[in-house]
Structures are given as structure tokens and as C-alpha cells.
Amino acid sequence: MKKVLVTGASGYLxxxxxxxxxxxxxxxxxxxxSTSDLSCLPPPASAAATGGGSLELAYGDVTDYRSLLTACSGCHVIFHSAALVEPWLPDPSRFFKVNVGGLKNVLRAYKETETIEKIIYSSSFFALGSTDGYVADESQIHHGKFFCTEYEKSKAVADMIALEAASERVPIVAVYPGVVYGPGKLTAGNSVARLIIERFNGRLPGYIGNGTDRFSFSHVDDVVEGHIAALNNGQPGERYLLTGENASFVDVFDMAAALTGTARPRFKIPLSIIEVYGWISVLFSRIAGKLPLISPPTVCVLRHQWAYSCEKAKTELGYNPRGLNEGLAEVLPWLKSLGLIKY
Structure with a gap:
């Protein structure tokens, strides 16, 4: 059995x-x-005890090349899922340091490690750019004319680096999840769960915008299976969208209301008002040191559409994403069991 390295192993995905x-x-x-919260990982001893594979921890950082190279020793596959996923940071240079610099270090480590046979790189739908008025596939390349967030810009730049590496015959497979949601850590990468919590606790009393936004929603476990399918069946140099149902956040809130038997929001909050709230949140964030849930870059994202087709992944990888209603039917009871929402 192949030995695999997972970067970003303590994260949501x-x-x-x-x-x-x-x-x-x-x-x-x-x-x-060394400072990571490892609560989402099983203790190394228990992994083997339950009849599964073996788990070992390697400490370091993707921005620290030497620690990454040491972790690659003896590995056959790298799942590079480490990323800094936030809509806004007071120091935007961190996005490039982690998301671009981290990928560069992985590619450098591949060249110095003779055992690596394949790299599965977790990119993002943001790397392909917005899709205002149409549904995109893997052939889309980010136009680079504007970026809603520094995160989007960093992932688009990293995507170009991955494509260049593929042209140089590096065995890299790039996968592009949509808006990932589902059980697990309530990080910025699990924005759907966080917004549902705000909605059910009365802090988000209305719809966000007018419902013209379209996102491609991906259940986290489907994305995980897509990664493993990319290892088994993905062709080096190819790109695969691990997206799902295209819907708006109005649809999300309506589905959540129907599934829980609760009332739907009665009004829509204009994005201009949400943007003002975002600026206020950023101001308080600079004072309190806690990152805001909504910021002006978030509102910029909501002004565009991000709809994609995952037909290629379905055909070539056997990717089979569940519908948004089915996924939310799992997420809502999970949040309720944690005491985070009531209905």
C-alpha cells in the first residue's frame, strides 16, 4: 500500500x-x-488498532521547505490540501506565502524526492474565476482582470504554477472543489455551516442579496472521495472540478427552512447594507483581533456567479456528488446535535 503525505491534515478538508x-x-x-488543533485526526495508535491504515504525524509548515522535504521521505503520493482559506486578512501577503509559496515548495520537494509518483493538488473554484451568466468547465482559465479577494488571486496564481508544472511532465492532478460544506471543523472553509448558524440564531434575519448569486456546492465527503478517485483514476496534467449543485444562498436558506419546518426569511438584505456591515466588521476585527465572518471582499464575491459543471469528474473519476438538499439534511441535524442551532 502506498504511503501518502497529506498537507493541511489538521484542516477541515x-x-x-x-x-x-x-x-x-x-x-x-x-x-x-506544532500549534495545530489535531482534534479532527485520530490518535496515531488508534488508527491501526481499528483495522485501518497507519497514521504518523510530521510537524512543520508548507512555508518551511526543510520540514516539508523531511515529511516527504519515503512517500509515494502527496495530497497537497494545505491552504490559507479566508475572505480577508489584515496582512494579505500571507495568502501568497502559504497558497503560492506552499505549492512551490511541494513541487520543489517532488524534484528532490525520488519516491513521489503523484501529486493531488487541492485548488479551488476561485482559481478558475467567476462565471457570470454561464456554467464553466475545466477549460476555463482565470481572466486575471480583477479579483474579489486576495485568496482568489493567490489560488489563481498557484493554478498557473500547477499548469506550468504539468507542462513540464510533473505528475500533478489539480482538483477544484466548489463551496465545501458538511460536518467537521467550523473554519472559514465551512462557510455554509457558519451562515446557517447565524441564520438560526437570529443574527442574519434575512436573505443575503436578491438570490442572483450562484455557487457550486460540494459536500465535504464527496470532495474527499473525489480526491481519492483522482489518485486512482486521475490523469497527470488533467484538471477536475469537484463541484456539485449550482444554487444561491437564497436556495440554501429556503431548503434549510423546509427541512427544519421553520419559517423562511421574510425579506432580502441588499448587498450594499451587507457591505457597510462588512466594513464595520473589519474595523472591529482590527481592534479585537478576531477575523470577521463577512467583509467587503465577501460582498464582492456575492456580486458574481460561480457556477461550474463536474461532468468530466463524473465521467473520468466516477465522482458522484449528492444534491444540496440531501447534504443539508445531514448538516442541519449535526449542527443541532452540537447545540449550535435550535429548531
């Missing part, structure tokens, strides 16, 4: 990817920082 790989018997090296 990375943690669930580690669990799935262990269930399939892989030997997993989880690359984490």
Missing part, C-alpha cells in the same frame, strides 16, 4: 481526507504545524 485514506488502508503521514 485535510482531516476528513486522512480519515478516508486510513479506512482504505493507506499509510498516512499527516503534515501539521
Amino acid at each position: 485535510g482531516g476528513r481526507l486522512c480519515h478516508a485514506l486510513l479506512r482504505q488502508g493507506y499509510s498516512v503521514t499527516a503534515f501539521v504545524r
